[in-house]
Amino acid sequence: MKEGGKTVDDIKFRIEKYINNVENALSDLELKKKSITERGFDVSNLLVNVKAYLDDAKYFLKIDKLDDALISISYSEGLIDSLKFLNLIDIKWPENPLKEAKVFVAGTFDILHPGHIHLLKFASQFGKVYVVIARDINAYKNKGRPTILDENTRLEMVSSIKYVYRAMLGDEKDIIKPIETIKPDVIVLGPDQPIPEEKLASLVEARINYKPVIVRFKEKDKFSGDLKGSTDILIKGCEYLEKYGNNLKF
Structure with missing residues (x-):
């Protein structure tokens, strides 16, 4: 089952590589946890969540729920990246196994x-x-x-x-x-x-x-207060017209 695209087995293999990358990074983080803590940052809860998402990814991969496996392992890596962005760790990920997808x-x-x-x-x-x-x-x-x-x-x-x-x-x-x-x-x-x-x-x-x-993609985050999408923007625009009328300046 492959014609111009990658097979499901290929996607599974790539997810496995992604999981392996996170496992290696997590092991390295466990070793660096003490030094990070000494700098005044408690990352215990973050590491617990990294491990939880990692375990979820393994479970979903095992039962062939590849979409959930991808989401879980991506969240796990994202948490690790947050430490990198805070300059608490210096980590270089191996080549992204999904970058050509x-x-x-x-x-x-x-x-x-x-x-x-x-x-x-x-x-x-x-x-x-x-x-x-x-x-x-x-x-x-x-x-x-x-x-x-x-x-x-x-x-x-x-x-x-x-x-x-x-x-x-x-x-x-x-x-x-x-x-x-x-x-x-x-x-x-x-x-x-x-x-x-x-x-x-x-x-x-x-x-x-x-x-x-x-x-x-299950998230629908609010922005600019309670706005969630284009419809909300349209409604707010109509409310502005009704309230301010000809006084609107752009």
Whole structure:
């Protein structure tokens, strides 16, 4: 089951290498724990969580839940990286075992906001990110309203984001066609995308003859107070117009 992309067995092998990298880093951290503590930083709880995510990744890999394995081991590495960013340790990761993987993300991306950036940053952990921008006609069908920004504007904006390797417009009639063209190893779904992971994996496998790893980005962090997405921004904009009217200055 390999045609233009990596097999599930290959993804498993890469996850195993990722786990091995974290295990080696954790062993080194245990040795350095005393010296870090002497500098006034208690990292005991952090190391407990690193180990917990590592164990989760091993368990999920064992039962073939590759999406959860990828997420868990990425969180584990992220915690270790936090010590590096605080200059408490000097660690150089081996070559990222997933860096050559193709990662597929699709969405409307109307009115870019931090939530979009968080999604794309998350996706970039797994490899090169290919983003497919919803066509205007499809966005209208899905949302029941036209987008604020047209498809070419949205494409231009997403293309400029540093986490994106390549962005392109989707197909107006066939949502699976871009996946067939890109042949991704990993597909990242946003928190609001309704299609179940297993259903999407089966649909894609029927077209490209292998089943990619499906990862659900479950976080939907608030930004600028209680805003969570483009709809919230639109609502707030309408409230501003109603409240301030012609006094608005830009």
